[in-house]
Amino acid sequence: MISARSVRSRTVDLGERFRPQREWSEGRGLLLIIAHFLTGTGAGCWLFAVFFDLTIGLPIGLLLVIMGAIAHLLFLGRPERFWRMMTHFSSSWISRGFTGMTLFIPVAFTYLLLLYFAAEQSMIGKAILLVSLLGAAWIVVYKGFVWASSKGIPLWNTPLVPALYITYALRAGAAMLMVLLAFGAPASEVGSLEPAKLWLAVSTAVLVLIYIEVMRGSGITALRSINLMLFGRVAPLFYLGVALIGLLIPIVIGGFAYGRPVPLELLGLAALFSLLGDLSVIYCIAKAGLYRPLPM
C-alpha cells in the first residue's frame, strides 16, 4: 500500500523545476541498485576467475548474478510477468540485459557441473565456458546502456556512463575475488590479481573525474545533478563512499602493495572497500538523477 507521505512527495515533486527521479533510487528502487551491483560484481568475478584460473570465484560469481537477478525481479511492479521482458531484444536495453542473464545463469551452472563432476575437460565444456564468458561480458556491458539511454535524465544520458559502469563492474569482480582469496588462498594467487585491480581502481578514479567534468558542461540539469553530488544531499555518500572508501583507500593500499609484500588481510580489506565504493557510485549516480526541466 502506498503511503500518504510518498504521495505527498510525489505531488510536491511535480511542482519542482528540477524534479528528482525517485523510482530507481528510493523504496523498492533500492533493489535495482543492489541488483545492478550484484550482477555486475558477479559477472566481473566470473570473468576474472576464468582469466586468472581462480576456480573459487566461479560459483561465487554465479551466485551473485543469481542474487542480482532475484533482486531485479523483486524490484518489478509485476514480477510474475518477468518472462515478457525477453520479447523486445531489438530495441530495449532491459530486454537485452534480461536475455543476457537468462543465457548466463544456466550456461554457467552447466559449466560448474562439468568442472566439478566431469572426468576431463571436453570440447563441449570449452564451448560452454566460452558462451558463459560472452554472457558474463554482456551482463557487465548492458547495465550502463540502460542508464545511458534514459533521455529524461541528462546526468545518465551520456556515453561515459556505460564506460564507467563497465570499469566499475570489472573492478568489483576483481575485488570480490580478492576478498575470497584473502580468506583462504595462497598469497601468490592474490599477487597476480592485485596489479589488475590497482590498474582498474586508478582507471575508475580517472573516469569518475572525467565524468564529473564532462557532465558539469552538459547543460543546466546535468550541472545541477553534479552539484547535488558534490555539494548537495548526495555529497556525504559521494565523498565518503565513492571517493574515500571506494577509490582513495584502495588505490593507496594497492600502490603500497605494488612491489612489496603486504598482509593478505590488508589487500582483502582494500578489496572490501572497493566493493562498498562500487555500490556507492551506483547509488550516487541514481540518486543525483534529475529529470530534464520542461522548457517554456
Added chain:
Amino acid sequence: MRYGMVIDLKRCIGCTGCAVVCKAENATPPGVLWLRVVKQESGTYPQVRRVSVPLQCMHCAEPPCLEACPTGATFKHMNGIVDINADQCVGCRYCMMVCPYHQRFFNDGQAGYFDEGYTPFEAAGYPRHQEGVVSKCNFCLPRVGKGLEPACVANCMARARTFGDLDDPNSEVSKLIRDRGGYQLYPELGTDPSIRYLPP
C-alpha cells in the same frame, strides 16, 4: 492519421479544469496526474508575466518509451496515440526514465484521497487501474473511439485546446499550426511530439 493537440497558451487561463476533468474521467489514484498545469513566471517587477502551461503525454511520433519498453506494453495505435497495455507491463519503470517530458506515473498502491476509505467514485474508478504498472494519458481513447473529444478538450472553458488529425491539412489543428506556428517541447530530442503550443 495522427491525432494531435494544439494548446493555445494565450487562451489558457490556468484554471486547471483540464487536470480536474482528467481525474474525473480517468479516476487516477493519488499521486498519478496524467495531466497537470504548470505555472511559470518570468521577468522582473514590474515587467512580469505569468503563463500557465498544461502538460500531458506528448504522444510522440518517435516515442522513446516505446523503444525502451522491454515487454511491448507501450505501443502506438494506428491513429498515433501512444498507449500502454497494462496486462503486459512488468512495472520496471524504464519508460519513466526515458520520457523527456516525465509524463508517466507508476501506480504502486491504491490508497484513496481520504482517511475514511474510498468514496463511491474511487471504489468504482480505481479498479480500472492495475497496481504495479505504469500509466499515462491516452487522449481519452474510449471517448475518441466514440467520436468524442478528449475530456480535457471538451471541458476547456477557454477553448484553449484543439484536438484533431495532424495529417489532415484541413483539420482545425493543422490550420492553427499553419496559421500560428506553435512549438513542440524539446524538438531537438527527435521525439516529434503530437502536442503543439501556440505562444502566449
